Amino acid sequence: MIPLSLPEPGPEARAHSERLRARIVAEIEAAGGYIPFSRYMELALYAPGLGYYSAGATKFGEEGDFVTAPELGPLFGQCVATAVAGLLQQLDRPDWVELGGGSGALAEVLLRTWDGMGCLPARYRILEPSADLRQRQQARLRQGLPQHVLGRVEWIDRPPEAAWSGVLFANEVLDALPATRFRIGPEGPEEEGVELDAEGRFRWASRPADALLVRAVAHLSAGLERPLAPGYRSEVLVQLPWWMQAVAGTLQRGLALFVDYGYPRREYYLPERRDGTLICHYRHRAHADPFHLPGLTDLSTFVDFTAVAEAGQAAGFELAGYCSQASFLLGCGLDRLLAEPAEDPRARLRRNEEARRLVLPGEMGERFQVIGLQRGVQAEALFAFGDRSGRL
């Protein structure tokens, strides 16, 4: 459903969206009239030059469509930097690999903080599939970092292939992976996709699920207290085990940290969440119509953190911990950072407001979760303040 209050895009933005629409329509027609939703989401977000993340619109911050924790200010990054500094120091020539660097805000704060602490990682590598965002990250870091720090930053096109040690970090990346939509039909799971109506508009359609999706739905259902009822619709990242293997498989010693909105599986597939978790953001309004203004709208789904833990374990990691963002940041010393003297009263107010948004339950504090997967290190202490691994 589209809220009545959604702002109208300007003529240039609308024309951009129409170009992406035409690209998707051509693909639907070439495929015989239907594409899976996961493919629609991939095109809407990542079609070269046209998708939401591939093209040039402002996405993050007050001017964009949504605000992420690193975009609120430096506190999130300062907490993460201090929390993992000890771990980085235990490792020989550690790397930091950030997936999906957004505007570069997190990289800038992390590197500045470690520089101040004298514990910079050997390399800070950013894997960013969007050429536009990569350029913005480069511009920001060139401007904001001294040369001896900038020299450690590199952009990579694919996950590291050689063995490495360090930390893999992803904030709000899992929610942006193209999700498979399914519904429970009379004969079993069906895959939801997109077709064109008589006027050429996108509309939902479904097809019998393939063997991979049938297996994925059977697996997730096995962990639930009650079977999913006919008509139930939701999402699953069928590619997650392979994706995890691809991005983290060569991390020999270290920690993978994923921060995102989501739930343990039993809460994700609750009977009352019968329309799934797909959420669309356009200029700070959330709505549920993924076909409205493709290319100008962010599409995302909540994360099944039980699936993340399973994928990590299948890739050779053990669970270090799982907790809310509020617990994680408080356990990482957010309160100590807040107690430090501020430049002036206005700066103190700004910092308090930032902390409020990061940790309050009605803001990001309880909606966002942090999961840690470790190999050859002990990072449980990062989650000691409020670990909820037992709920996965």
Ligand SMILES: C[S@@+](CC[C@H](N)C(=O)[O-])C[C@H]1O[C@@H](n2cnc3c(N)ncnc32)[C@H](O)[C@@H]1O
């Ligand atoms: C919601 S944004 C979050 C950006 C940033 N981490 C932040 O918190 O501000 C999602 C980011 O993930 C990136 N992304 C999407 N798929 C990815 C993948 N497979 N590997 C790495 N990054 C990915 C997008 O290009 C984008 O930078």
